[in-house]
Amino acid sequence: MPSATARAKRVRRARRTPRDDPARNELVSRSLESAQQCLLNQDYGTAFVHYLLVLNLAPVLKDFARESFRFTLFKWAEELDSLGRIQDLFDCYEQALELFPTDEVILNSMGEHLFRMGFRDEAAGHFHKALKLKPDFTEAKENFYRVANWLVERWHFLMLNDSRRNQKYQQAIRKAVESGCSTVLDIGTGTGILGMCAKKAGADKVYACELSKTMYELACEVVSANGMNGTIKILHMKSLEMEIPKDIPERVSLVVTETVDAGLFGEGIIESLLHAWNHLLLPHENPEEPSSSPALTGRVIPAGATVFGMAVECQEIRRHHRVCVSTAGGLSLSIVQDFHSPVSCKRDADDSMEPYTTERLSRLPGGYAPLTEPFCALNINFNSVQDLEGLCSQEPIRFNLPVTQAGVLDALAMWFQLHLDEEISLSTGPQEDTCWEQAIYPVQNHCDVCVNPGDELIVEISCEDAYLRVHGVAVVRDGSVVISLDDSDDSPSSPTAEAELCSALACLQTNHGRSLEACVLECSEIALLNNVRYHESFRRALDKLVTGLRPECVPQGDDGEGQASGQERGNGGPGEFEHDAREPLYVLDVSEGFSILALVAARHSSVKAFSSVEKEQHQAVLSRLAQANGVQPEALEFWLGRSDDSDAAGLQRPSTEKLWSAIVLDCVETCGLIRQKLMDKAALARCLLETGGRIFPQRIVMYGLLVESDTLLLESAVQGREPTLGFNIAPFINQFTVPVHVFLDLSTLPCKHLSDPIELFVLDLMNCSVNYSHREVKLQATCSGRVTAVPFWYRVHLDEEISVSTFTEDSHWKQAAVVLHQPLEVSTGDTVRLDIHLHSSSLSITACKEPASYSTHSSL
Structure with a gap:
């Protein structure tokens, strides 16, 4: 019975219905x-x-x-x-x-x-x-x-799938902990795997730091899921900002890290280790005075590294770092001889230049040829503060490399052997099956540097700013400098017998007769300029359009049908087309980045072309090219300069009451994907065309095939059902798996073709009524295997007769592939159905084997 003295409970009154106000x-x-x-x-x-x-x-x-x-x-x-x-x-x-x-x-x-x-x-x-x-x-x-x-960059998946790398790191960490290193700091922990290896090996205290917020949160999840929450302290900060006792209570006896890139020092390992030795690590024992208490000394894993290199010839590297053609689309490019990529390790390079790029040499289209034997360029001891401090202050080291094979010097390739301790090491060489690529230092002279057996290549190596900088200095033949590769005024001093050579090198007039104009382009933009087929195809298609709209405007020397070849028409110099005093045809090029297509159009005396090139340097280069090719100044205008709002200015009328005769849309990204919102831009462009006008390209046809490729699986997600080194990591990092692999070289991809190529989809930019949002395609397996991916590429149709493919050896485009989360087993003769959906400019693919009900979903 309720107590009579109990106080009545407070009951929340119902909210009144608000009165109209x-x-x-x-x-x-x-x-x-x-x-x-x-x-x-x-x-x-x-x-x-x-x-x-x-x-x-x-x-x-x-x-x-x-x-x-x-x-x-x-x-x-x-x-x-x-x-x-x-x-x-x-x-x-x-x-x-x-x-x-x-x-x-x-x-x-x-x-x-x-x-x-x-x-x-x-x-x-x-x-x-x-x-x-x-x-x-x-x-x-x-x-x-x-x-x-x-x-979460894709190399995280490669590293976690690299069982050899993982096991060697685990082995080295276990040895160090068992030898007395009981307190451990993992710098750049990533998923936390190295810190967990230390804890599993028996370390008393483990700390870890990670700068990326995403990777920090991921590491916390992984550590917690593996039952180590509270036993590993993870800090969201750079190791350079860590202090004792603010962040960790004491100096540690072991630092483990894998903050090394293809160029070894590019992720700042020198700076972070110097800071660690000065502020976070116990002092290292002096080899001359062996310590009686090894546990009280500090050490680093990896213990050191040896850097190797060689000179190589490689057409794929060349065409991405140096313009190799003298004409493009009927235009002479000779006025600007110094197009070069933003990769340079010369002393006068500015901060926007990268000292090297990276490539997996074994998978470059066309391969590569060594021009010298591999040489040992550098040894570094990460357990020596003196070595670390002296690395950045020492004078450049000069090497004389005998040329062993005739060829064109395109680059210096570098790799390293990472010494985890005295017995365990990893190599990143081009012949190794490793998660690392090689560092590439391209030679960007404006003409081919040909070398022959018996020549010597002089190379300098330095680490002035904690970056490994490698560049060619000169080619020596019969004791004389025949080619200088170093444009700097200062020649490295040498107290040896090479003084005479250095003096000759410093006095060599390497710029005699050479244009002083220079232009920095992205690697993909240089490859585009080298794509002769693309520019010639565009020129032919534009000539057809112009002569169709203005039949009387025929190129001089033409056969009257406006179909003369580039050779028959010359190089696009002045007077190529007869003068037309009427209202010009308006052509707009809204390509992304640097493009000469507007200038190709402006060759016609009846055309006024507009370019969307934004950078002032690139506009200046186009203007100089126009002048050199006899194009009148008023025939070329920079469209985005008219408005601060580039998006709004991109597609609109050329002037009041005027419409475009042609609009050039950049439809395919270099990485191999259709550009975002392409169909929206095409719809707007169609509204701005005059009668008979055209969008270039007119149509894009997508092709694909079925392949089996373990490589694509390893680069896309952590594979296998077994935990990585016994740790549960895959479910967490695989949340960041993306179903589309981009920047793919299908010609060199290790894979097995399981079907013939087939047309997958068509995007018509001129006629939206024929487009569809869904298409079903059936392929027949030509051999048995596991379908792990659907690589795809495009044929870009400029008009009904002229087209270019994004899958050719001279293409500036790469290919892409949909990677299936679960492989699809097929036998010869099996039918695989691909359901392809288009939403905006985003494609998605569903694959299943008939008549089985299995289905795998992936998106483009």
């Missing part, structure tokens, strides 16, 4: 009307403020106003972005998400802005939230895949 209703009504009127007047900022007021005062209108509010937000955000008001932009998104916290479209849009601003971790969080709310949200899925490639 005429004043509030009037304010809401007027503000809504004002918002809609401002929207019609394209006054997006004012419209946004009115919508905020309406939806805060009357939340019941959220569903009614959602679409209009989104549109207003996005348009206002574009304006703020163009004005550089970034904080105001994000404030608007924060206000929008307070009203619509579960709106996947707004979350995705904010993520896109964050990604463009460089906030990749935050962008990933917004894309991930959007996908949780709507798992089939194609745009958010595509964005998340793009961010995943940035946040």
Whole structure:
């Protein structure tokens, strides 16, 4: 029976139904009307403020106003972005998400802005939230895949799949811990695997640090899932910022790290180890005075490294770092002899230049040829502070390398042997099956550097700024310098018998007769300039269009049909086309990056061409090329210079009451994917064409085939059912698996073809009525195996007769592949059905074997 003295419980009263507030209703009504009127007047900022007021005062209108509010937000955000008001932009998104916290479209849009601003971790969080709310949200899925490639680089999968590398690190760590190294710091922990190896080996205390927020959070999850939460302290910071006792209580006896890239020092291992020895590690024992207490001395894994190198000939490297053609699309390029890539380790290189690039030499199309024997370039002891400090201060080391094979000197290739301790080592050489690539130092002379057996190549190696810098200095033949590869004024001093050679080298006039003009292009842009077939195909297609619109405008020396070859027409010099005094045909090139297609169009006296090239240096180069090729100044204009808003200026009328005769769209990314929002741009471009005008390209046909490739699986996700070194890592890092492998060289990919190529999809940019959003394709297996991927490429049709493929040896495009999460077993004669869907410019593929019901989903 209840106690009579018990106090009555407080009961929450039901909320009263709010009374109508005429004043509030009037304010809401007027503000809504004002918002809609401002929207019609394209006054997006004012419209946004009115919508905020309406939806805060009357939340019941959220569903009614959602679409209009989104549109207003996005348009206002574009304006703020163009004005550089970034904080105001994000404030608007924060206000929008307070009203619509579960709106996947707004979350995705904010993520896109964050990604463009460089906030990749935050962008990933917004894309991930959007996908949780709507798992089939194609745009958010595509964005998340793009961010995943940035946040968790693909080499993480390769490293974790490299069982040899993992086992050797584990073995070296176990030996060190068992020898008395009881406190361990893992620098750049990544997934936390090395720190967990130390703990499993019996270390008393393990600390780890990781700068990437995404990898830090991933490491925390992995450590916790493996029952080591609380036994390994993970810090979200750079090791250079760590202090004792603020971050860790004491100096450690062992540092483990794998912060080495293809060039060994590119991830800052020298700086981080110097800081560790000075602030975080116990002092290393003096070899001359053996310590009676080894446990009280510090050490590093890896203990050191030996760097090797050799000179190589490689056409694939050459065509990405040096313009090898004198003409392109009928234009002479000789006026600018010094196109070069942003890769240089010379002393006068600015901060925007990288000292080296990376390649897997064994998989370069066309292969490579060694021109010298491998040589030992450098030895470094990571357990010697003196070695580490002296590395950056020592004078450049000069090597004389005998040439063993005739060829063109295209690059110096470097790799290293990583000594984990006195007995255990790893090699990153080009013949090794390793997760590392090789460091490539391209030779960027404006002409071929030919060498012969008996010649000597003089090479210098330095580490002035903790980067391994390697460059060719000269080619010596019969004791004399015949080619200088070093453009710097300062010749390295040498107290040896080479003084006479150095003097000759310093005095050699290497720039005599050479253009002083220089232009830095991305590697893909240089490869594009070297793609003769592409530019010649465009020239032919444009000539056909111009002569079709202006039949009387025929190239001089032509056969009257406007079909003369490039050789018959000459090199595009002045007077190639007869003068036309009428209103010109307008051609717009909105290609991404550096493009000479507008200039190819401007060769015609009847054409006024507009280029979307943005960089001032590139505009200046195009102007010089125009002058050198006899193109009148008024025939070429830089379109984006007309407006601060490049997006709005990209596709609009050339002038009042005028339309375009041709619009060049950049449809395929260098990585092998269709460009985002391509079909939207094509739809707008069609509205801006005059009668008979054309979009280039007119149509894109996608081809693909079935392959079995363990390599693609290893580069896409952690494979196998067994835990990595006994640790449960795969489920966590595989969250960042992306189904599409890009920048693929299909010609050298280790794989087995399981079908013939087949047409997968068609995108018609000129006729939207023939496009489709879904297509089913059936392929017959030509041999038995496991379908692990569907590589794809494109044939780009400039018109009905002229086309170029993105899968040729001279293509500047790479290929891509959909990687199946689960391989599909097939036998010869089996039929595999591919269901292909198009949403915006994003393709998705579903593969299944008939009549089995098994199905694997992947997206493009």
